Amino acid sequence: MNLLELKNKNYQEVSELLDVKDREMLAERFVSLGLPSKKSEEYRYFDVEKLLEKEYKTLNYVPKTPKVSEKIEIVDGVVVAAPQGMRVYKEACQMIDMNHFDPLYYVGHMLCPQTIKIELDGDVEVEIEHKYTQSDTLINYRIVLYNQANRHATVYENFIAEELENTLVLYGYDMHIAQDSTLRVVKMQSMQEKPYAMVASHKVNVAKNANVILKSFDLGGGQALQLIKVDLDTHAHVDAGHLLYLNEKAKRGTVSQIVHIGEHSTSKQEAKNILDGDARGIFDALIRVEHSAKYTKAEQNSKAILLHEKAYMAAKPQLEIYIDELEASHGATTGQLDGKQLFYLQSRGISYIEARKMLVIAFANTLIEQVKDSRHQERIKAAFEEVFYKNT
């Protein structure tokens, strides 16, 4: 399959190509957005065209009866294991957002008539392990995560790639956080240059009085972009934190839209970016406050440390506000390690190299330590330090 074939087609042609005549509205919305290119605002820093122009093998997503495991294991887009008693099954997605900004969100849905549905109907903690084994392949799957009312769930995501190359993964969540519930999603993705590239396109609906906490820890090389749209109802809250530690020729980051729809909704978004080598970090984040969202509180911040002269940070925090009754702030800084802090450590006999490491790790730790579970916090710290020390 070559996704470039979708370029400049009308919606009937797209429907026919992807065999989605029964869901033409998705094709219509996709066509109105257009296939991403370097001219697309949200993909401007990502070199998406190089990924789309390749010829990929496709897979048959044959559902299997999952074996019982402590975690949900998804191999090449198919659930192969799940915890006992957890409701994980295939179903057509009932909650596709027809106002998502990402065209590949619609491509993902068109390619996935059946999504993986995970129901979180208790106060649970679950690990989802994504594993990829196929080279030169387009791996495409979507997950519906449904957190029931008055429940408080946590999802830890991890990614593993076997020896493969030139694979493109298109995946994403449609999350529904029901009234008075809380969902925490902690994603840890340590990548290398070769095996696979990823576009993860998410939609998050946060109902009245519900909270969602999204923490992503993106480490290493490779090419990956997460595109997130969050809709906030009355008194809903999102706390998003993104840590990037990139090296080599990585191009990774976050493109997001947080939309305040309900009154008294609140959002906090914080990005910490550490870029080494020729890496490029992306933080293109919009907070939109609709007319209906009086008394919104919104806070957005990006900080980047460049460890190499060729490293580059594309930070674009934006506010789009249609009301007066709100509190909102945003900002972005890009720089190098703080000379005063470096000197302080050196003045106590700590070498320049060690002091530099301590400061970089400290910068990352301010986000990592927001992960409450100590086991997962340690796991992320260890992964970060492994990638960081390997590179230094």
Add this chain to the structure above:
Amino acid sequence: MSSIMKIENLRAKIGDKEILKGLNLELEPGKVHAIMGPNGAGKSTLSKALVGHYDIELTGGDIIYKGKSIKDMEAEERALEGIFLSFQHPVEIPGVNNAYFLRTALNAKLKHEGKDELNAAEFLRAMKGHLEALGMKSDMISRSLNEGFSGGEKKRNEILQMLILEPEVIILDEIDSGLDIDALRAVSEGINKMKDGKRSFLVITHYSRILDYIEPDYIHVLKDGRIIKTAGPELVAELEEHGYDSIEEE
């Protein structure tokens, strides 16, 4: 008595501005030297020059420490050799755990001296007495380095580092600034505890208050980048009464 540190005709600038203009000073082992002087005289520049701060460019003269020049040494080498600066404004470093920082610094020194490094348990045992002596809560070492510390807590943390690292030349830059009486007493006791007849102290201060607690052996008046007078502790009273303008260069 031979000096532990000899500063010879030292010239230094920050940016294009020359601050130290041929400064001479000898620090004797076991003695407390107080540097006093008006604002802008070069007191903080001197302390930074001695520890190799990146802001300072040495343009002339030399700093001889234990018989060898250190003017081309990096800051960390000077620290490992036993030169310690207690900062006037210690920086906050969010995310760096205070205990981890202290142990890393101590182990760097132990390694430099060819001694065994301490593991976390050994280190905490070694710390306990110092914390109590300084009136520091034990949770202060589990917090991020200086983050959210009050002025007094930051200064106590500086003295804690001094006690742990056991340096040979101790430079105290405005150690009394921002301290209330109780904190001043605790900090002074920590400093006095370090007096062993071998270590030298260079106490940089605006005011005589700290000198009531740390008894100086010498008072040096620094003005316009040079030491213009050296005398015994009796000079403090004269300065208090007549100010720096009354001091004539010797």
